[in-house]
Amino acid sequence: MKKATALFGLLVTSPQYRCTTDEIAEHLWPGQECPRERVYKVASLLRGVLGDEVLPDLRSSVCVMNLPEGSVDLLRFREGVRKAAHLKWPEKFAQLCTALAEWQDDEPLRGLPEETFGGRRAELREELMAAVCDQMEAALRAGEDTWLRMETKKWYERMPERSRIFGFYLIAHGQAMARGVLERLIDKWEAAHGKTEQDPELQEIVDELRSTPRRSRGTSLRRVPDQLPAGKHRPFGRAGLIDELAGVARTRQEAERPTLIVLSGMAGVGKSLVAYRLGAVLRERFPDGALYANLRGFAGAEVRPAEPEHVLDGFLAEFPPYSGAAGIEAKSAALRSVLADKSVLIVLDDAVDVAQVRPLLPGNGTSAVIVTSRNTLRGLGAGQDPYFRKVDLLDEESAAAILREKLPKGDPRGREPLIRALVELCGRHPLALTVIARRLENRSVRGTSDLVRDLREEKEKLGVLHLPEEELSVRMALACSIRALSPAARRLLRRLAVHPGPSAGWDAVMDLGPAGDAPRPDHALEELVAASLVELRADRYSLHDLVRAFARHEVDPEADGVPEDFEDATVRRVLEHQLHNVHACDRRLHEQRALPVGDPAGVRVFEPVDLEQALAVLDDEYDTVQLGIQLAHRKGLERYVWLLPMALVTYQWSRRRLDDALRGLTLAREVAEKVAEPAQCAMVHRMLAGTYWRQEQFERAAGHLFRAVRLSKEDDTGTGRLSLAHSLHTLALTLRKQGDGTAAEEHHRQALELYRALGDRSGEAAALNGIGTLHRDRGEYDEGLRACGEALRIAEGTTDRRCGADALYTLAQIHLSRSEGEEALRLLRRACGILCDLEHWHDEAKLLWLCADVLVAAGRSPEAVEALERVLVLRELMGGHDTQEVRDRLEELR
Template identity: 30%
Template sequence: MNEKKSGTRLRVLGPVDIWRDEHSVSVLGPKQRTLLALLVVRANRVVPHDRLLTALWAGKPPATSRRLLHNYLWSVRRLLGDANALVGTPTGYTLRLRPGDSDLDVFLSETAAGRSAMAAGDPAKASERLGSALALWRGPALDGTQPDFQAVEGAALEELRVTALLDRIDADLVLGRHAELIGELRLLVAEHPLNEGFRGQLMRAFHRIGRTAEALEEFRAARRHFREELGLDPGEELVRLHQSILAGEPVTGSIPAERARISSTAVVPRQLPADIARFTGREESLRRLDLLLSGEPGGASAVVITAITGTPGIGKTALATRWGHRVTDRFPDGQLYVNLHGYSRGQPVTGAQALYQLLRGLGVATDEIPHEVDERASMYRSLLAGRRMLVVLDNAAKAEQVRPLLPGSSLCKVVITSRDSLRGLSVTHDVHSLTLDLLSPGEARTLLGAVLGEDRIRDEPGAVLELARLCGHLPLALRLAAAHLSSRPTLSVADFVTRLLRENRLTALDIEEDPHIGVRAAFETSYRSLPEPARRTFRLLGLHPGPDIGVDEVVALAHSSVDDVRAALDTLIGAHLVQHGIAGRFVVHDLVSLFARERAEADDSEPVRRGALTQLFDWYLHTTKAAMEHVNTDYSGITLVSEPPSHGIPVFDDHDSATRWLDAEYPALISAVNHAAEHEWFGYAWQIAYTLDYFFYLRDRIDDWVTVHQTALSAVRQAGDRHGEGRVLNALGTANMFSGKIERCLDYQRQALDLSRTAGDRKEEAYALGRLGYSLLWAGDFRQAIQNCVRAIELFSRLGDEHGEATVTFTLGIAHLRLGHSLDALRCVERCLAFERKAGNRNDEAYTLKVLGDVHESLGDLTTALDLYQQSIQLNREVGNRRFEANSVNGIGRIRRRQGRHAEALEHHRNALAWAREGGDQYTECEILLDLGTTLLETGDGRAALENQQAALDAALTVKDPYLLGLAHDHLAHALHALGRTDEARSRWKSALDILSPMGVPEAGKIAERMRETTARAM
């Protein structure tokens, strides 16, 4: 057992080296030896960078330490001869070793086997295995490493050797080898004069072979030495042995007595609860627990502790129990289990009570268990010393409840389950945290199938997935739902889903005859354990309508300080009632949120609840307005329903910070609009929605734009705000335009125009005319668009509204461009660009640069057009607008085509197309496909051109823009004509002419000319 006869073994129980093919391979340099030794001691576990640096430089690394560390690691990797053995991670390095790859791993395995043999009543085998383990030692552990490192880590390993030696001598004493042991024990007592175990073994050996006087003299020598060195008398167990010898009583066992009891009674506890029936999922969590177990030999100096934490009902105990049963063979000395009742209806188990249970499980008689907690803990650690056991501490409340129950032996593995994060424990111990998440939809379905049977759920796949969703994919809720269905075999899953949708889900999931095992009861115990500030914050979170929430929103809800809110959230996170979301936000599970809302309704009055939500909506409205002012939206003429809050409104420095906030808050803002409208905060509902109007367009959220403004329209009408109604009608009309419903768009906007004229509100009339003019562009009625825009510009000019005038002038410029009035378009768009630069509206400036490029392209000034497109691309990249960037990239493609540089043109078109499709912008996609098809046609690839032009026509039909549809028919005709399909081409040209001719656009004349030419050729 001492050496591998072939292959490689890493050796740290003596001089650090590598044993390869029966030869020692030296590791040169103390730093390389230290690095290798640390990785072996922590094998199969990530060793953090800081720990590596501390080991090499004793906490004082030089400035170049990181670079030097990589050099040393490279040297170690080369020595190992296996490129995959040493693995880097973001936080450190892991040395992957298989069982038996290090002498330390063999030592630990052999000592565990020896102790198991002793517990099973086979001292001969125990002596043999323990002797083999001890024979692996070739000198001081970690010899040749850095002095500070060896002093700490080597001492820990030496303790393991001494414990194994005591165990081997115990076995030999039981075998009657007293005389043979005396010489060895004399040497050990001289080497370890303060070790009462060796002294007691020597006394016992003397006494058993009739040399009682020498046994008594050993005690006197021990007492003298202890008093001189420590000022203390020998321990109780050595005194008791001395008294037994004086009384002539037979002496057996070893010192301390706890070790004798565990050996003589051969207690191998198996206390884990029964495995959870039909356990499903959690494969990744089980794998992580297995990895920690595989790394156990590397943890020679520290107990491996895993804390399984998570939301109530997430399945922490089920996972710990399943894993414990799965790895029974890895813990030959047994498994201890204690339920600490940290979140039960009664009082939590105290440290003294838990230690009592654990000691009884280890076979200690009731009358031998000490009264004091510290003495119980000492006895507990002594009993576990050198034993390979699993200790499961279930349902812990706080770190201080757990600390007295942690073994001192590194061979033990501790698994703790708790709703608390137990962060305090990680300060004093090396704790591996495993936070359980909800089951995936697939795992939830598997769980339901396992409990109910596949036959029960096979025919209702949709209802099963909906049931899982309503249970929040929470294992406890799923099992309760399955219990309800199991008790009623004729009840369909769909009918039970209907009940959950109709009733309070927490009540519907309760088991009437055993309500204490329900989801509500699980949440209630966690809630009761919270301090009052955290309880209040938890209740307020239940009122929040959104899917997640930020600190600032909680501050608004609670009307409290940021520090107090952060402290409360920290407590709730620690209790796993709240989880961290993305971008610094927080998430509350659906069922937890429902419970929080119940508590709010029970504990807080209606005015308190409504006041908190009013504060929140107030904050949302004014913060959204503050952000949108950087994104470029006109709020003139709108009187907000409240004054800005006195504090808490963030200051946005620029466009980027504003849009980041809007992106992060977007789902919560939509939920706020819906909740406010449903619960009669009508003013907040329509004003938050309207404030987001331009952002919907900017982010291409067309469906949300329509549905949110439909809600806003209902709210503003119930509020009786005619002025606001006109604004919402205009916004809703534009949203419908972008969704392809142009007639509905025009109807809404004409309603808005009528409202403004009836009220005699010139500003609103100008605003409505401008919106209507823009929508008429999409309808293809360019002349009418120009008339509306001209009238709107006149009104805005009289009112001195420069922003409104510039916005409508831009629409006017596009209408002129469509009709071929390039110089008029140029004057309009240049005027808009000047205003946008003056106002700092970077988003609109970026798009205006693109349109100005189109104008110069129509004038034949390709150089200026190219420069404008490039400016637009740069600015769009700065503001993060990929959609508008695609337009300008496509414009460069057109310029390159006109310059005869077709390969570059195709590259630009295709990049632009990918970005447009990525954003789901079918209008831009249609424009790009038309240009791509045209460029392909010029390269002679008629079939690819036809394919792209057909795709463009399909897109045009989807977006329902008549001008774009006419162009698509025209471009498709060109492709068909090039392929010799003249009749089909003429048919497409006729369709194009029918659409474009009434618009008065120049393309109509060109199409008519082409039709005459093709007809003449055909004749």
């Protein structure tokens, strides 16, 4: 359970309690090659403790923990600190005492390795110390003198190197000390930890105790600027981010280094609000004032971005000796000079680019600058050591909190579903949620339902989120961002909006840019990512739903030279890219299947080097391809409606996505019977039958197979005869499942004759194995061994490893029927090895379960446990069905 404990510690300290399998492997097995199965096994162990609701199945290589509110001491601590932020001093002190009581151990993540958890442990320790210092501040303001004396003594003994702890210790004990004792204490601290004057707050405390005038890095006769605006809205869900950024500023200030924090993110995500609140938190640390400028980078078509020189004029006016400089370079140098020996906080809001910001930055010293922009401003990295931070969308609970206080009181069973629907439809976007909160002020619950209905209509959504009279409009905010793009970037954004989503890989995006488009599509994509209009996450590109809606419905499709049919052309290009790339992967999964996809029509095709890579590509692309099939159906593009589901079905079988397979193949059958050749239609029916077969709906499978046989007989070419052989063989397997062994053998032998005539060795082996299975059913074990042994010999001479695994399985069953357990076990393990390599999870799990039965019967329970642990991992990979059955059996055997 040690690894499970480490996984819990990793998840609970990760943003949104989620990690990729790669991150988990890196922390739990540093420096080692770690197969995914190892991660799934540890996740399964932790799930057994926490339950499926808290730790659901891993999806798309991501592990997410759904922690109930207040279920973990760290979360209760953080919630207590958050509640304390806006309380009056006595209440704040009491709240912080309650929050810190959750921290039972001063050493966070105790027992987890320093190598991989050291950074997180340090972050948690800083979080603890920030709360402790806030508690001491609250105690001082609330008059809790006795408590303050006791606690400062305790913490000073533990952490004398921390200047804030030393400062509070001096406040609590310094006035009672003799002057000589006080001076020796200060001298001792400076000898060990540096001069007190390095920390303005600490120096102020020392000066007061020495009864000398308060010192400042500027002159005490001048006016100290204080230009920071107050935030208009509460920063829901941003407490952790603000604490993180404040910690960066404090650390750099204490090291006497300048601070540059760059906040980027999409329009309306709340960058300015975070900057304002961060400025308020940090203001007292900068005794020489606070400067602010709205750079108007994205203020609208009629408003030009602020000129840096004019901003410099305003800043220098606060420092009269320097206000006479002329020219932008001289003024920028004057600002650096005036701030060199001062500690000033500067907020530069809504910057458009690096050129606008760079002249406004101080040089050396302990001043801090907070910049907000929709662009990432990565160019500021040269020589400035900036701390770049993207402001993300809100988490679901914080997003709901914006709405909850506005929705009319009533039955929670009616309110909460509406809130969840609104949060989803707004995409957890702060500006959108703020607009909805305004609209909720005058609506009943019934009226809120109508609001949900309107938001579900993509064409109506931006109109609902538009309140220009209150300067609240998602449409206007996005218009400013898109207006600033180059024509090539706007064209690519429109095409990405037509793409079905939810995400696209690099090659898919590059295929959206037609040949000859200038500049190149990769440059346009870089521009969109830098502008926070396209998000890059886990090597895939995606649009927020609001950006997609704006690009589809608010931008003229004929602007910038885009042809009238750009949407249809884009859809066809997307689907052509999907078809050829899925087919390339399918050829790795099923080398024998031939689909009439033709040559790539100028699209990029990634050829996976092996089966594992093909499956990994389809894991990433699956959701997008499913939406592509739906898009093709809506647009009536028949080529893709039937070929995409056919190219995808082998993968769906291997991953047990059978319901999706049935939906896609049902559409494919309707189209194929109108446009495809008889043998191709027969193949669609076989795939439908194979899907029903895996759901154990054998009667429905047989119906499709009889239809496949009839269709195959219409084509007397080699292709038609091969289709007939496949259909007869699959029908035989199904008839056996229905208990008709005689008819099954007849169809197997017909298929065998056809396979031999066509020279199809894999088909010949499969038919022989089917005949051997029927011998086994009748107790004719010697005949069964001969047929299946011949099938195995033939299969091993082909590239069809799955056929060999089937023959091994049948041979093992015959040996079990003859009570030859050891030989059966040897054959089963060979078959499992093949199925593991092929990632045929369902069949591998079935054979491993049988292995466990044989091992238990032989008294080899530890080996049975090992086999069942692998079964548990495989069932987790397939969606977590029937995992409790495995856990129960493991519990019995352990």
